[in-house]
Amino acid sequence: MHAVNRRWYWFARQFFPCCxxxxxxxxxxxxxxxxLVVNIYELRLMQVDHAALHNIPLAVPNVDFRTDSSPVVWxxxxxxxxxxxxxVFNVFERIGYRTGNSASDWDVLWSHDYPFKTMSAxxxxxxxxxxxxxxxxxxxxxxxxxxxxxxxxxxxxxFVMPTQKQDFLDYVKENPGKQWVQKNNNHRGIKILSVQxxxxxxxxxxxxxxxxxxxxxxxxxxxxxxxVTLTSVDPLRVFIYQGxxxxxxxxxxxxxxDRSAVEKYVVSDDYTPLWEITSLARFYTELGSSRKSALFxxxxxxxxxxxxxxxxxxxxxxxxxxxxxxxxxxxxxxxTYRNFFEMVRFDFLTDQDLNVFLMEVNMSPNLxxxxxxxxxxxxxxxxxxxxxLVGIASPLADNKKLTxxxxxMEMLVSNRDLHVLxxxxxxxxxxxxxxxxxxxxxxxxxxxxxSVLMAGYLEQMNRHTWRRAIPKPFQTQGIARTxxxxxxxxxxxxxxxxxxxxxxxxxxxxxxxxxxx
Numbered sequence: 001m002h003a004v005n006r007r008w009y010w011f012a013r014q015f016f017p018c019c020x021x022x023x024x025x026x027x028x029x030x031x032x033x034x035x036l037v038v039n040i041y042e043l044r045l046m047q048v049d050h051a052a053l054h055n056i057p058l059a060v061p062n063v064d065f066r067t068d069s070s071p072v073v074w075x076x077x078x079x080x081x082x083x084x085x086x087x088v089f090n091v092f093e094r095i096g097y098r099t100g101n102s103a104s105d106w107d108v109l110w111s112h113d114y115p116f117k118t119m120s121a122x123x124x125x126x127x128x129x130x131x132x133x134x135x136x137x138x139x140x141x142x143x144x145x146x147x148x149x150x151x152x153x154x155x156x157x158x159f160v161m162p163t164q165k166q167d168f169l170d171y172v173k174e175n176p177g178k179q180w181v182q183k184n185n186n187h188r189g190i191k192i193l194s195v196q197x198x199x200x201x202x203x204x205x206x207x208x209x210x211x212x213x214x215x216x217x218x219x220x221x222x223x224x225x226x227x228v229t230l231t232s233v234d235p236l237r238v239f240i241y242q243g244x245x246x247x248x249x250x251x252x253x254x255x256x257x258d259r260s261a262v263e264k265y266v267v268s269d270d271y272t273p274l275w276e277i278t279s280l281a282r283f284y285t286e287l288g289s290s291r292k293s294a295l296f297x298x299x300x301x302x303x304x305x306x307x308x309x310x311x312x313x314x315x316x317x318x319x320x321x322x323x324x325x326x327x328x329x330x331x332x333x334x335x336t337y338r339n340f341f342e343m344v345r346f347d348f349l350t351d352q353d354l355n356v357f358l359m360e361v362n363m364s365p366n367l368x369x370x371x372x373x374x375x376x377x378x379x380x381x382x383x384x385x386x387x388x389l390v391g392i393a394s395p396l397a398d399n400k401k402l403t404x405x406x407x408x409m410e411m412l413v414s415n416r417d418l419h420v421l422x423x424x425x426x427x428x429x430x431x432x433x434x435x436x437x438x439x440x441x442x443x444x445x446x447x448x449x450x451s452v453l454m455a456g457y458l459e460q461m462n463r464h465t466w467r468r469a470i471p472k473p474f475q476t477q478g479i480a481r482t483x484x485x486x487x488x489x490x491x492x493x494x495x496x497x498x499x500x501x502x503x504x505x506x507x508x509x510x511x512x513x514x515x516x517x
Contacts, residue, residue, distance in 0.1 A: 072100035077112030084368040085112065087376065091383045095393045106130065108392055112364050114139060126339040131392055134363075135230055135342040137331025140324050142344060142363035144185050148206055150323045154316045155358050158208040165200045168207055179210040179259075190266055192259040210265075211357050214349045217298065218279050219253040223267050223359065224295075226346045227382050228317055229466065231390060231459055233328050233337055235452065235501035236470050238321050240314060243385060243465030244290040244378055246345070247274045273372050291378075299354075309354040316356055317346055317469050338455065341390045343382075385464040393462075413457045415442075418450065420507025436499040437485075440507065452497075453504055460508075460515060467517060471502040473509075474516045480509040 073092045075085055088110055089099070100106045109115065109132045116123060116136050123132060140146050148158035159168035172178070172195055181190050182198050184205040192210055200207070214221050225246030231237045249272040252263040262268075274280050274291050283294035296306035332340075345365035349357045367383065369376040387393040418440075424430055425441035433444035445453075460468075467473070472490075474480040483506065485491050491502060508515035 070096055070098045071107040072104050073097045073108040073110060074100045074102065074104060074106040075110045076102075076115065083370065084366075085110075087367050087369065087379045088383055091380055091387065095384070095387065109133065114363065123339075124335055126336060128338070130339055131390060132340050133342065135233065135328065135332065135340045136335045137233075137328035138230065138342045138344070138363065140327040140331070141320065142361045144183060144360055145204060145206055147320075147358075147361060148208060150320070152316075152319055152323060152358070154312075154319075154356055156209040156211055158206045160206045161199075162201045162203065168200065169195075179212060180207050181210050182207050191262045192265070211349050211351070213351050214254075214357075215352050215354070216254055217249070218277050219255060220249040220272065220277060221254045221265055221267075221349075222247060222249040224313070224348045224350065224356075225365070226313060226317065226348070227365070227386075228344055228346055228469070229386060229389060230321070230328075230342045230344075232452070232455065233325065233332060235495070235497040236321060236325055237456060237459065237468070237501070238317065238470040239389060239459070239463065239466040240317060240469045241382055241385065241465060242292075242467045243381055245292040245295070246375075246378065247280075247291045247295060248272075249274065249277055269371065273374060275374060304354060309350060309356070312350075312354060312356045313346075313348060314469050316348070316358055318472065320346075320358070320361070321470055338451070341386075343386050381465075385466060388462045388464045389459055389466050391458055391462060409454070412461075413454050415450065417457055418445070418453045418504075420504060420511060436496055437503050439500050440504055449500065452501070456501065456504065468505075471498070471505050474506065476516055477509060477513050480506055480516060 075088060075092075077085055092099070092108075092110075097108070107130060109130070111132070111134060114134055115132065116134070123136075126132070145160055148155055149160060157171075159165070159171070161168075179192050180195065180198060181192055182202075182205060183190060184202070198207055199205070216222075225248070227241035227246075229239045229241070231239065248267045250264060250267055251270055251272050252261060254264050258264060274294065275284050279298055280291075280294045283289040283297045284291065289297060299306045299309070342363075343365070345362040347359045347362065349359060351357070367379045369379055384393065419442060421437060421440055424437050425443070429435060430438035430441055430444065433439060433441070438444050439449060474483060485499070485503065485506075491499065494502065505515065
């Protein structure tokens with residue numbers, strides 16, 4: 001070994017007589033590094049040639065391109081470490097957001113819990129670009145007691161305890177054949193009880209009529225979950241997700257009926273998924289349909305019209321929001337409406353005639369696929385489409401800049417995109433700007449209305465698989481051409497801001513059929 005070292009030393013001294021031992025070592029290291037780089041380069045060329053020869057796609061390295069200037073989402077909830085918000089985190093990461101917290105200069109607050117009880121002061125002074133996934137006052141939609149007090153025809157008859165105890169007892173005498181369940185805001189432990197078994201003195205609970213003639217598929221009772229988003233309350237704008245529906249089946253056959261076996265009539269957390277129902281699995285699993293399409297295909301196969309079901313569901317959603325509009329307005333009066341949006345899930349039953357019955361409205365609906373991995377795609381598509389609808393998944397990378405830069409905003413929507421029904425603006429009737437339709441004229445339109453219409457325009461452009469429920473779509477230009485606001489009783493009951501919003505969509509529909517739906 002010593003002899004080898006002496007020979008290398010003699011060789012180095014012959015060719016580099018002026019260099020020290022350390023200099024020679026450094027030179028050798030540089031030479032080795034150069035040869036290593038050349039070898040890596042040659043190996044990469046061989047890999048590319050091999051991939052091209054055998055048609056093998058090359059892997060793309062997983063690089064995080066986000067920087068400190070990336071938008072920030074603050075996801076708030078209890079025990080996030082268990083993973084129930086995993087799909088929300090995934091979607092935000094894919095659209096370029098980085099995760100922050102309460103100390104961050106956040107762009108989006110996604111809170112699992114209703115945030116206005118503990119953060120009311122902070123949420124009353126938001127920056128223009130900040131968005132929050134709850135609407136102040138939305139609890140009147142999701143509170144079960146308040147919902148059943150709406151007395152809407154598609155909500156099974158209910159009596160709030162103990163204030164309506166005597167009314168309930170009188171009703172039972174007149175309708176002895178009815179069956180009843182008792183509920184509260186926790187919505188747990190529901191089962192059919194006799195009148196004698198009901199607790200009629202428990203506060204904040206209610207007794208509700210049991211829907212016994214519900215529609216069955218393969219002997220199973222099921223419910224339909226519609227994802228619904230409120231994007232504005234003044235004027236009212238509401239969208240329904242039409243990409244798919246959440247369809248859940250009871251874990252036991254409905255017949256032979258036994259009220260003590262709640263699995264026969266209550267959709268629990270351990271529900272049976274649609275792909276395990278034979279009559280629907282053919283469409284969903286074998287033919288690749290969505291849940292909604294599989295249900296529609298089955299309905300057509302037994303001679304039923306799924307359009308009737310869709311129309312009944314959408315009408316029910318509209319009527320719930322109309323009934324709660326004033327309550328939300330009253331509770332959100334101290335906030336800036338433009339910063340908020342709210343996605344909820346409406347859960348319905350349906351009967352053999354496709355009439356619908358609203359069971360509940362869920363705030364922060366479950367978006368975890370831990371129990372059913374087959375729901376992963378649905379949940380992530382719902383979240384992504386929602387973020388597109390409300391402008392969070394923006395075509396422009398910097399939403400903060402969008403709220404400040406006129407050129408960026410006009411690139412997406414300009415004042416010229418807002419003007420409709422301009423023939424009315426040349427008439428003497430619009431000189432004073434009093435009529436709702438006249439407020440759409442350029443000489444009558446103020447900055448506030450411009451902002452409202454721009455938001456409506458961008459939602460229409462970004463809606464993806466959401467469809468507008470409020471203002472009610474005209475569906476076709478033919479219907480729009482024969483519609484007159486003076487003879488529409490529902491329109492006449494609207495607030496002025498809702499009238500102006502509806503008239504604007506009417507005008508856009510007349511210009512472009514894509515705006516009719």
